[in-house]
Amino acid sequence: MATTRKELENLAPGEARSRGKQIQELLDEETVEVPWQLRHSEYTYLGSEPLDRDHYISQEWCDKEIENMWSRIWQLACFEQDIPEVGDHIVYDIVDWSFIIVRTEPDTIRGFYNSCLHRGRRLCENEAESANKPEFRCPFHGITWNIDGSLKTIPPSIDFDFPHVDVEKFGLPEVRCEIWDGFVFINMDDDAEPLMDFLGDITKHFERWPFATRWKATHTAKIVNSNWKLAQEAFMEAFHVLATHPQMSIGLLGGDGSNTEYNIYDGGDANWSRMTMAPPMPNPNLPYELTEEELMEEMFFRGESVSEMGVQKMEGSVEDLPEGTTTRKLLADTARPNANGYVGLPPTDVELTSAIQYHIFPNISPWPGPIFYRHRPYGRDPDKCVMEIMMMVALPEGAERPPAAKIRWLGEDEHFGSIFNQDVENVAQVQRGLKAAKPPGGLTLGNYQDIKVRWHHRLLEKWVNREI
Numbered sequence: 001m002a003t004t005r006k007e008l009e010n011l012a013p014g015e016a017r018s019r020g021k022q023i024q025e026l027l028d029e030e031t032v033e034v035p036w037q038l039r040h041s042e043y044t045y046l047g048s049e050p051l052d053r054d055h056y057i058s059q060e061w062c063d064k065e066i067e068n069m070w071s072r073i074w075q076l077a078c079f080e081q082d083i084p085e086v087g088d089h090i091v092y093d094i095v096d097w098s099f100i101i102v103r104t105e106p107d108t109i110r111g112f113y114n115s116c117l118h119r120g121r122r123l124c125e126n127e128a129e130s131a132n133k134p135e136f137r138c139p140f141h142g143i144t145w146n147i148d149g150s151l152k153t154i155p156p157s158i159d160f161d162f163p164h165v166d167v168e169k170f171g172l173p174e175v176r177c178e179i180w181d182g183f184v185f186i187n188m189d190d191d192a193e194p195l196m197d198f199l200g201d202i203t204k205h206f207e208r209w210p211f212a213t214r215w216k217a218t219h220t221a222k223i224v225n226s227n228w229k230l231a232q233e234a235f236m237e238a239f240h241v242l243a244t245h246p247q248m249s250i251g252l253l254g255g256d257g258s259n260t261e262y263n264i265y266d267g268g269d270a271n272w273s274r275m276t277m278a279p280p281m282p283n284p285n286l287p288y289e290l291t292e293e294e295l296m297e298e299m300f301f302r303g304e305s306v307s308e309m310g311v312q313k314m315e316g317s318v319e320d321l322p323e324g325t326t327t328r329k330l331l332a333d334t335a336r337p338n339a340n341g342y343v344g345l346p347p348t349d350v351e352l353t354s355a356i357q358y359h360i361f362p363n364i365s366p367w368p369g370p371i372f373y374r375h376r377p378y379g380r381d382p383d384k385c386v387m388e389i390m391m392m393v394a395l396p397e398g399a400e401r402p403p404a405a406k407i408r409w410l411g412e413d414e415h416f417g418s419i420f421n422q423d424v425e426n427v428a429q430v431q432r433g434l435k436a437a438k439p440p441g442g443l444t445l446g447n448y449q450d451i452k453v454r455w456h457h458r459l460l461e462k463w464v465n466r467e468i
């Protein structure tokens with residue numbers, strides 16, 4: 001592995017990797033068969049050009065994103081389990097638009113523009129509420145639609161004034177709505193490609209860790225003081241861990257983050273990407289020398305810094321462990337008996353001990369593990385966004401799924417948790433720092449570890465410039 005600038009000269013841009021074991025080398029050490037998804041590892045160098053900071057701070061850019069991307073792209077509106085019964089519906093707001101997503105029949109979910117055809121009032125008010133109603137009655141003058149969008153009634157007291165309304169054609173305008181693996185997507189573009197074509201091969205990857213049977217156990221949202229892309233990009237690379245989350249550098253969630261594998265697919269044209277954070281191991285990039293024994297001692301026997309992360313303390317000492325035992329092996333063996341949601345082969349150590357995070361363009365991040373993110377613009381304000389974290393729990397086979405959690409909005413002084421709060425505070429400072437830069441102020445990205453950020457902006461530019 002390259003360690004000096006001199007050695008780097010012999011490598012093509014993007015070829016250099018952090019010191020220490022790479023994810024694919026860890027997979028070579030597995031004692032069970034490795035699913036093909038983990039071996040599907042692609043990276044393409046996409047250049048080292050500076051990234052335009054206008055993408056984050058310019059109102060003009062923000063407006064173009066809305067006009068040219070958000071109005072035409074597949075986006076997650078809700079989960080099927082949010083609206084399990086006929087008549088259940090949920091409101092999805094994006095920028096100035098609002099949609100009612102409703103289960104009209106046991107196997108049919110449809111979406112409608114959340115706007116009355118009389119004088120335009122929002123028909124359903126509250127995004128945080130999902131509710132079961134046999135109809136959509138406008139609170140302004142009482143015109144009412146059936147859950148399938150057809151007109152139910154114009155109140156008799158006002159009906160005389162609408163002779164020009166063809167009641168057969170006065171249905172609520174519909175938005176395209178398609179489902180993949182329990183996710184309900186919408187698209188305002190009637191000519192858009194089918195959802196499954198848009199998603200591509202990620203659908204095959206998640207045959208291993210299906211979502212449709214998981215349980216949405218928690219769902220929290222917060223208005224964050226940064227552009228939606230900045231907040232999302234806090235989860236598109238892991239090498240900020242050492243500086244931003246020093247308490248994690250020896251922790252369960254992946255060492256110092258520097259041996260993370262980054263994947264973009266189809267030369268960066270696929271609408272999805274992935275990163276896999278390495279499990280805890282004696283990483284040569286840590287600012288201190290650490291042996292496997294010292295790490296195990298810290299994690300399992302002394303455990304002060306990690307007990308809060310759910311590692312079970314063990315009796316005895318490191319000397320009692322069989323020769324060749326590693327931290328990640330021990331962690332995997334502890335997690336294996338309670339591991340659910342793996343289809344096909346038994347779970348590998350890497351799956352049980354790494355944070356594997358996928359991203360689907362433009363704004364969701366499904367994990368094989370339980371964490372799930374969505375980031376949305378907050379109205380038309382480039383300086384704010386809505387950040388959502390959900391826990392999508394795989395249940396034991398045969399277990400009954402409890403009702404899905406409803407969205408809970410955190411107030412200004414409430415936090416997702418200490419690690420997430422470090423990210424939230426950080427991105428607010430990035431947003432301000434970007435504005436403080438001397439013009440033109442381009443951003444200098446890492447060739448490998450920032451590849452998902454570059455991938456995201458490359459696709460975004462194509463949408464905004466209408467090349468897609």
Ligand code: FES
Pocket residue numbers: 116117118119120121138139140141142143
């Ligand atoms: S605005 Fe909805 S009934 Fe008048």
Ligand SMILES: [Fe+2]
Pocket residue numbers: 234240241244245419423
């Ligand atoms: Fe972070």
